[in-house]
Amino acid sequence: MKVLVSVKRVVDYNVRIQVKGDGSGVQTEGVKHSMNPFDEIAVEQAIRMKEAGTASEVIAVTIGDDKAVETLRTALAFGCDKAIHVKVDEAVEPPTAAAVFAKLAEAEGPDVFLMGKQAIDDDSNQTGQMTSARLGWPQATFASTIEIADGKATVAREVDEGLETIEVDLPAVITTDLRLNEPRYLKLPDIMKAKRKPVDTKSLDDLGVTPKAGLTVTKTAPPPEREAGIMVKSTDELISALKDKGLL
Amino acid sequence: MASVLLIAQHLGGELNNSTSKAMACAKDIGDVTVAVFAESGQSVADAAATLDGATKVVLVDRAENAEPLAAILAPQIVKLAQDLGVSHVIGPNTTFGKDLMPRVAALLDSVMVTDIMAVEAPYTFQRPIYAGNAVVTVEAPQDGILVGSARTASFKSVGEQAACPVEAVSVDAELPSHTRFVKREGAGGDRPDLQAAPKVVSGGRGVGSEENFEIIYRMADKIGAGVGASRAAVDSGFCPNDMQVGQTGKVIAPELYMCFGISGAIQHLAGIKDAGCIVAVNKDEEASIFEVADIGLVGDLFEVIPELESKL
Numbered sequence A: 001m002k003v004l005v006s007v008k009r010v011v012d013y014n015v016r017i018q019v020k021g022d023g024s025g026v027q028t029e030g031v032k033h034s035m036n037p038f039d040e041i042a043v044e045q046a047i048r049m050k051e052a053g054t055a056s057e058v059i060a061v062t063i064g065d066d067k068a069v070e071t072l073r074t075a076l077a078f079g080c081d082k083a084i085h086v087k088v089d090e091a092v093e094p095p096t097a098a099a100v101f102a103k104l105a106e107a108e109g110p111d112v113f114l115m116g117k118q119a120i121d122d123d124s125n126q127t128g129q130m131t132s133a134r135l136g137w138p139q140a141t142f143a144s145t146i147e148i149a150d151g152k153a154t155v156a157r158e159v160d161e162g163l164e165t166i167e168v169d170l171p172a173v174i175t176t177d178l179r180l181n182e183p184r185y186l187k188l189p190d191i192m193k194a195k196r197k198p199v200d201t202k203s204l205d206d207l208g209v210t211p212k213a214g215l216t217v218t219k220t221a222p223p224p225e226r227e228a229g230i231m232v233k234s235t236d237e238l239i240s241a242l243k244d245k246g247l248l
Numbered sequence B: 001m002a003s004v005l006l007i008a009q010h011l012g013g014e015l016n017n018s019t020s021k022a023m024a025c026a027k028d029i030g031d032v033t034v035a036v037f038a039e040s041g042q043s044v045a046d047a048a049a050t051l052d053g054a055t056k057v058v059l060v061d062r063a064e065n066a067e068p069l070a071a072i073l074a075p076q077i078v079k080l081a082q083d084l085g086v087s088h089v090i091g092p093n094t095t096f097g098k099d100l101m102p103r104v105a106a107l108l109d110s111v112m113v114t115d116i117m118a119v120e121a122p123y124t125f126q127r128p129i130y131a132g133n134a135v136v137t138v139e140a141p142q143d144g145i146l147v148g149s150a151r152t153a154s155f156k157s158v159g160e161q162a163a164c165p166v167e168a169v170s171v172d173a174e175l176p177s178h179t180r181f182v183k184r185e186g187a188g189g190d191r192p193d194l195q196a197a198p199k200v201v202s203g204g205r206g207v208g209s210e211e212n213f214e215i216i217y218r219m220a221d222k223i224g225a226g227v228g229a230s231r232a233a234v235d236s237g238f239c240p241n242d243m244q245v246g247q248t249g250k251v252i253a254p255e256l257y258m259c260f261g262i263s264g265a266i267q268h269l270a271g272i273k274d275a276g277c278i279v280a281v282n283k284d285e286e287a288s289i290f291e292v293a294d295i296g297l298v299g300d301l302f303e304v305i306p307e308l309e310s311k312l
Ligand SMILES: Cc1cc2nc3c(=O)[nH]c(=O)nc-3n(C[C@H](O)[C@H](O)[C@H](O)COP(=O)(O)OP(=O)(O)OC[C@H]3O[C@@H](n4cnc5c(N)ncnc54)[C@H](O)[C@@H]3O)c2cc1C
Pocket: A006, A007, A008, A009, A025, A026, A036, A038, A039, A061, A062, A063, A064, A090, A091, A092, A093, A094, A097, A114, A115, A116, A117, A118, A119, A120, A121, A122, A123, A124, A125, A126, A127, A128, A217, A220, B129, B136
C-alpha cells in the first residue's frame, strides 16, 4: 500500500508571533520555522504503517518556496522514501493547495493520503476536506486512531461530543489530530541519510494547476487587548472580587 | 441583497446551540434560510424556526441523513444552495462544521472563510490566525457561492421569534456509499455543556492524576460549571479528549473561566480569549497565565479548592 503525506513549513509553535506595525501581516522573517505539528503526527503515522508492514511506500509532499525543502528533509529523516516539492514563490490558499494535492494523488495513486487537520499558521482547517472532495474520495478528519484492513480504514475521530468512529473505503484522505501518536525524536544518522534521498521538484504548470483567486487579506491586527488583571492574596479576596463582578 | 443558507447542527432530535450563534453571524450577512438535514427532523426544524432571523426553514428528511457525515451531507447542501440560489452557505465552526464546510466549498469550487469573528460586509470578514494572536480582515471574491464557518465564541445566541414557515423538501443529489457511521462515544454526564456553559472550571497538568481530577469536578459542581482541561491534562489521561480547551480543542466564551494548575501556553489561551473573566490559580507566581488572568491567586490548588468549597 502506498501512502502520501503532506507537510507544511510553518512558524514554530513556540514562537510568539508579532503583527507588523503597518498592519500588512505577521513578522515571519528571521523567526524559527518547523514542520506543522499535525503534519509531524501524519508523517509519524505513515512511518508506523510502514514499520507495521501495512504501507510499502511513503511519499512526502509540500507546496512552498525553496525553504520548504528543509521540511521535506525532515519528513525523509522520519523514514519517508521520497519527496515531491511543488515549488511556488507565493503562499497558496487551501483551494489551490487541494487542487495540487488532488493532481499528485491522481498521479501517484496512494491508498491513503495523510494530512494535518490544520496548519497552525492560518488555522484554516480546509485542505484535507477540499482534497478529498476534489478526488471524490471519503474523508476521515481529526483522527485519533486509525485501523486499516481489507481496503477499509476505521477511524475514531475527535469531535465535540467525544469520539466518533467511521469506516471509509480506500483510497481516502485522513487528517490527524493531536492524540493519534507522539512523533519520535530524529537521530543524526537518519538526518544524514535523508540528505541523499530523492526530492522531485514540480511547478504548478507541470501539474496544470492555475492558482484560484482566493481571499485578499486587507489588514492584519493584533487581537483586542484584555484589561490588566489583579492579583488577590487569599480565597476570601477571590470570593469577594467575584461577587463584586456579579459572578458568584 | 445577500442570502444565506445556514446549516443547522443537531443531535438526538435537539438543535445544537451553535446553530443559534451561527445564526447571529448569518443574519449579519443577509436573509437567512435554515437547512435541517435529518432522518426525521421535524422537532429540530420547529426549533430552528423560532431562531430570531430565520425567514424559512427547509427540512430534508432522508434515511441517509441519520448521522452527520460530511461526505453524505455535502452534495445535498451544494444542490440545495444552487436550487435556492443563495449567495452564502454558513455553518458553525464546531467539529461538525469544520469537517463539513470545506467539503461543501470544494464541491462548489468556491473559497471558504474559516472561523468568522465578525462580519464587516457580506464579503468582508475578520478571522483569527496563529491561534488568535493576530486577526486578519479578509475580502472574499463575489462570484460563486461563498462558504464560511462562524466562530461560536465570537457571537451571542440569537433570541426567539414567532416561528417562520417550515418546508419539507427533497433534494435530488447522488450520495456516495464509501463512508459509514460506526459509533459515537461521549463522555456525556449531567454537567453543563462546555461550549455553552456560562461558567467553566478547568484543570491542567498541575492536577496530577485522574483521581485528583475529582477535585476539579467537585469545584465545578459547587458553582454549576462545565469542566474543561488543558491538552497536557488530556494527554496524561486525567480526563477525556472532549474536554480540551484551546487552539486545537474547544474555543469557549464563558462569563467565568477558572483554571487550576494550567501554565497558560498560547495554544491554551487561544481557547479562552473571549472569556468574560479569567481566574487563575497556580502555585508558580511566574506562570504566564497570570499575564492574562483578570484575577490571579498564587497558591496550591489542593489547598485553594477545599477552601473555596467550604466558603461558597
Ligand atoms: C500572498 C499571500 C498572502 C497571504 N497572507 C495570508 C495572511 O496574512 N493570513 C492568512 O490567514 N492567510 C494568508 N494567505 C493564505 C494562506 O497562505 C493559506 O491560507 C495557507 O497556505 C493554507 O491554509 P492553512 O495552511 O491554514 O491550511 P489548512 O487547511 O489548515 O492545512 C491543513 C493541512 O493541509 C496541508 N497543507 C496545507 N497547505 C500546505 C502546503 N503549502 N504544503 C504542504 N501541506 C500543506 C498540511 O498537511 C496541513 O496540515 C496568504 C496567501 C497568499 C497567496
